[in-house]
Amino acid sequence: MAATPMTSTPTTPGPAASSPAAATAADASVQDTLPDGTVDAVVIGGGAAGLNGALMLARSRREVVVIDSGTPRNAPAEGVHGLLGLEGMPPAELLARGRAEVRHYGGRVVAGEVESAAPAGPSAEGDPRFTVTLADGRTVLARRLLVATGLRDVLPDVPGLASHWGHGVVHCPYCHGWEVRDEPIGILATGPASVHHALLFRQLTDDLVYFTRDTELDSETRERFAARGILVVDGPVGQVVTAEDGGIEGVRLADGRLVARRVLAVATSLQARTSGLADLGLPMEDLPGGIGRRFVTGTAGTTDIPGVWVAGNATDPMAQVGASAAAGALAGAHINADLAAADTDAALAAARRAPAPA
Numbered sequence: 001m002a003a004t005p006m007t008s009t010p011t012t013p014g015p016a017a018s019s020p021a022a023a024t025a026a027d028a029s030v031q032d033t034l035p036d037g038t039v040d041a042v043v044i045g046g047g048a049a050g051l052n053g054a055l056m057l058a059r060s061r062r063e064v065v066v067i068d069s070g071t072p073r074n075a076p077a078e079g080v081h082g083l084l085g086l087e088g089m090p091p092a093e094l095l096a097r098g099r100a101e102v103r104h105y106g107g108r109v110v111a112g113e114v115e116s117a118a119p120a121g122p123s124a125e126g127d128p129r130f131t132v133t134l135a136d137g138r139t140v141l142a143r144r145l146l147v148a149t150g151l152r153d154v155l156p157d158v159p160g161l162a163s164h165w166g167h168g169v170v171h172c173p174y175c176h177g178w179e180v181r182d183e184p185i186g187i188l189a190t191g192p193a194s195v196h197h198a199l200l201f202r203q204l205t206d207d208l209v210y211f212t213r214d215t216e217l218d219s220e221t222r223e224r225f226a227a228r229g230i231l232v233v234d235g236p237v238g239q240v241v242t243a244e245d246g247g248i249e250g251v252r253l254a255d256g257r258l259v260a261r262r263v264l265a266v267a268t269s270l271q272a273r274t275s276g277l278a279d280l281g282l283p284m285e286d287l288p289g290g291i292g293r294r295f296v297t298g299t300a301g302t303t304d305i306p307g308v309w310v311a312g313n314a315t316d317p318m319a320q321v322g323a324s325a326a327a328g329a330l331a332g333a334h335i336n337a338d339l340a341a342a343d344t345d346a347a348l349a350a351a352r353r354a355p356a357p358a
């Protein structure tokens with residue numbers, strides 16, 4: 001099924017917008033509708049992974065629909081860092097550009113939450129079908145699914161911590177480490193991964209405090225920390241204290257002492273977003289070291305469920321924006337190849353059924 005252009009209202013953008021601002025402005029005025037009939041692919045999630053998958057499919061003349069609930073993981077961040085050529089671009093602008101690019105090739109991007117995605121009866125030739133239902137009751141039938149729902153960062157339950165998430169509270173030295181360099185930084189330990197975290201943040205500041213929060217810290221690691229000038233504070237943490245300027249003032253320990261810090265780094269629990277996907281029966285697994293849970297995938301995002309691919313943070317929680325986009329692109333290409341084979345099988349079966357010319 002070749003995608004046809006002009007699927008958006010009021011208009012499909014012409015050439016992809018020439019600047020992030022233009023892309024955002026064009027994006028705000030576009031609302032795509034769900035098509036009737038069966039589409040080649042539905043992409044669940046319109047972050048970097050989903051949009052790049054859709055871009056590959058749309059450029060391959062596949063009828064593709066992205067359904068996105070609009071809550072990408074890096075929404076609180078001011079800029080996307082570590083991304084060659086687009087360094088520092090606001091996350092919302094990057095996605096607006098991506099949506100414009102998908103639409104430019106005839107793909108649709110529909111705002112909405114997938115409430116259920118489930119296998120439907122296959123076609124007469126045995127080609128898989130999936131029914132995707134949105135929270136508002138709309139449905140669409142798809143030949144293939146790309147799950148790109150991302151992950152949820154679960155913070156430890158420390159009063160005052162969550163309100164600073166993505167600003168004074170950071171998780172990734174590559175995403176915002178440079179921006180907090182030389183600040184007084186605290187590591188709020190959540191488990192063994194925090195030790196590794198501490199060594200990475202030590203690269204960015206000389207003023208680093210490691211709050212054990214009663215997690216295990218063996219004597220060898222304490223010696224290694226001491227050698228790098230990392231101060232260890234043992235015992236439970238009471239709360240994160242907000243400064244008058246709205247930033248972080250410090251960490252109040254359970255015994256009442258305040259340890260002044262401007263930035264806190266936390267290794268979050270990384271939980272693939274599974275909402276609406278249960279009926280697909282996709283295998284999941286715990287991540288090593290108990291750091292979270294992900295969808296299990298093989299080459300190019302393939303899964304044990306024929307017709308369903310997963311890409312981005314939902315299966316690769318360490319992937320940054322570039323890696324997530326690349327994984328989505330690879331999955332999109334793989335889906336197109338799978339559809340091409342299925343289309344050829346169907347054409348061959350039809351040709352063999354056709355009466356031989358007299």
Ligand SMILES: Cc1cc2nc3c(=O)[nH]c(=O)nc-3n(C[C@H](O)[C@H](O)[C@H](O)COP(=O)(O)OP(=O)(O)OC[C@H]3O[C@@H](n4cnc5c(N)ncnc54)[C@H](O)[C@@H]3O)c2cc1C
Pocket residue numbers: 044045046047048049050067068069070071072073074075076077079080081082083112113114115148149150151153165166172174175176273275276311312313314319320321322324
């Ligand atoms: C605070 C913060 C800052 C970061 N900064 C950087 C950075 O500077 N550089 C960098 O490279 N990486 C950064 N990252 C990592 C980056 O966020 C991820 O690499 C990237 O978002 C992964 O892309 P994704 O497409 O897999 O998931 P997401 O971007 O999270 O997109 C998933 C999309 O799926 C949608 N969705 C989920 N479930 C459903 C459903 N049931 N129905 C419909 N839609 C659904 C969501 O609304 C969302 O829009 C940062 C992360 C955080 C938390």
